[in-house]
Amino acid sequence: EAGVTQFPSHSVIEKGQTVTLRCDPISGHDNLYWYRRVMGKEIKFLLHFVKESKQDESGMPNNRFLAERTGGTYSTLKVQPAELEDSGVYFCASSQGDSTIYFGEGSWLTVV
């Protein structure tokens, strides 16, 4: 069974550009989460989808970040415009109900 997959694995963009990260959760998982770790900091929660609905987006840093999960399957996280402080690794995770939360390998973003 495929795990949580994320694309791209690495991305280098210039300040002011737009980047879209994609996450495919484990098949059948209704819960999808985004987390990120910026340089020198701890992994922080961004938001949580239940199917296509945003259950909790309390961790989204500002309105330059937009997460979507149309159809309740894969999700995208768009950063527009990207700033230097957005550099870091963005993790996607998924779970079914209250069961174990599984993480993807992360999308490494560098803004220059």
Place this chain on the structure above:
Amino acid sequence: LAKTTQPISMDSYEGQEVNITCSHNNIATNDYITWYQQFPSQGPRFIIQGYKTKVTNEVASLFIPADRKSSTLSLPRVSLSDTAVYYCLVKNTGFQKLVFGTGTRLLVSP
């Protein structure tokens, strides 16, 4: 969500048993204790989860005393490949958000 406290780092040698203790004094009734392992450039990987007493799987054991204010992850006979960061997390059954701390950086030497 309950805050967790664990040692920043630990050192061990191959073949030894490693015990990492985590404090979670404010754990709530509906909270579970969950441990993840993370290698460099990879996402956190689930190791084990428990509510009370002892839980064992093929990778590790988790010991939780009756008051549940702490827990100990036990890794039997570690190898070099167990060098990683280990996160102790409290997971509430009603809220799905995981709160990561600094984790414990385990270094296993030959």
